[in-house]
Amino acid sequence: MTLATSDSTALIESGVESVDIDINTDLCIGTGRCVLTAPKVFTQNDDGVSSLIEDADPVADEKLVHEAAAFCPVQAIKVSADSTLS
Ligand code: SF4
Numbered sequence: 001m002t003l004a005t006s007d008s009t010a011l012i013e014s015g016v017e018s019v020d021i022d023i024n025t026d027l028c029i030g031t032g033r034c035v036l037t038a039p040k041v042f043t044q045n046d047d048g049v050s051s052l053i054e055d056a057d058p059v060a061d062e063k064l065v066h067e068a069a070a071f072c073p074v075q076a077i078k079v080s081a082d083s084t085l086s
Pocket of ligand 1: 028030031032033034048049071072073074076077
């Protein structure tokens with residue numbers, strides 16, 4: 001699952017214009033750490049598997065998204081951010 005977005009306010013503050021998030025749902029074991037870390041971006045389905053909130057703004061929560069990926073015990077979350085700075 002991939003979500004890319006752009007928010008002008010977050011862009012000015014962070015220099016990041018898009019954040020791509022991939023969740024490997026085959027790896028996810030449903031700990032919920034990502035939801036606790038970035039609750040505006042991640043949610044869990046009825047089986048506990050992580051997914052992205054449909055209208056989430058991962059640019060605004062970029063730092064938390066990276067933390068969520070780092071804290072995932074099975075490395076199911078991959079994050080890449082495109083910066084406006086070269
Ligand atoms: S932290 Fe990782 S294992 Fe836990 S719910 Fe999120 S994606 Fe799944």
